[in-house]
Amino acid sequence: MKKINVVGLGTGNIDYLTGAGIKCIKSADIVIGGERQLEDISSLLNLSQEKYILKKLSDTVEYVQEKISEKEITVVVSGDTGFYSFLNYLKKTVHNGVFNVVPGISSFQYLFAKLGETWEHYNLYSVHGREIDIPEALKNSTAGIILLTDDKNSPYYIGRILIKNNFSNIKMIVGERLSYPDEKITEFYARDIEEHKRDYKMNVLILKKEK
Numbered sequence: 673m674k675k676i677n678v679v680g681l682g683t684g685n686i687d688y689l690t691g692a693g694i695k696c697i698k699s700a701d702i703v704i705g706g707e708r709q710l711e712d713i714s715s716l717l718n719l720s721q722e723k724y725i726l727k728k729l730s731d732t733v734e735y736v737q738e739k740i741s742e743k744e745i746t747v748v749v750s751g752d753t754g755f756y757s758f759l760n761y762l763k764k765t766v767h768n769g770v771f772n773v774v775p776g777i778s779s780f781q782y783l784f785a786k787l788g789e790t791w792e793h794y795n796l797y798s799v800h801g802r803e804i805d806i807p808e809a810l811k812n813s814t815a816g817i818i819l820l821t822d823d824k825n826s827p828y829y830i831g832r833i834l835i836k837n838n839f840s841n842i843k844m845i846v847g848e849r850l851s852y853p854d855e856k857i858t859e860f861y862a863r864d865i866e867e868h869k870r871d872y873k874m875n876v877l878i879l880k881k882e883k
């Protein structure tokens with residue numbers, strides 16, 4: 673039985689990928705990841721490695737199960753392995769896998785670093801394909817909350833929820849396509865959300881309570 677490496681790629685630009693992660697990618701017989709992730713690490717891959725684009729989770733697990741006895745597999749995930757990644761699903765569904773998990777820099781950690789701020793007093797959530805009660809989460813937080821978003825739960829949609837629930841003084845900090853050449857970081861107050869109505873690219877959102 674060979675091992676399955678699960679590697680957190682960081683935000684996308686390989687300058688933010690760990691040395692341990694790079695070793696696992698280079699040594700693997702098979703590298704599995706989303707299309708964007710495999711593109712991000714294309715300069716680390718070689719022709720003899722098999723590349724498998726992750727689409728349907730159950731198909732990917734079937735593929736891993738088929739190959740695991742003779743091949744070393746590295747699965748790459750965005751950001752950190754411990755924050756809304758494929759890791760839990762893999763561990764539950766791949767039988768007899770020996771896992772080697774290599775963490776990465778999460779999108780929110782990168783954004784806080786860019787702002788030169790710390791995040792220990794924030795609560796972490798995801799509204800990427802899921803719902804949470806944002807006003808309640810804000811009430812229960814000290815400094816504010818951090819949200820992984822998606823196309824539906826966009827900064828504009830969330831800003832409107834804030835206005836409706838009397839949180840217009842919350843500062844919204846949006847980090848789009850972090851670490852890529854077109855990275856964009858925007859800060860504004862929820863009360864000004866109508867001025868910031870637009871399509872947002874892949875982003876992480878900080879809702880900051882100001883003193």
Ligand SMILES: C[S@@+](CC[C@H](N)C(=O)[O-])C[C@H]1O[C@@H](n2cnc3c(N)ncnc32)[C@H](O)[C@@H]1O
Pocket residue numbers: 683684749750751752753754755756757777778779780800819820821822847848849850851852874875876
């Ligand atoms: C499936 S979750 C994975 C989160 C990841 N494990 C992490 O630690 O950041 C995908 C979400 O992460 C955020 N994300 C990942 N990479 C990003 C980047 N480079 N820039 C902005 N947001 C990013 C977005 O909110 C995206 O919808």
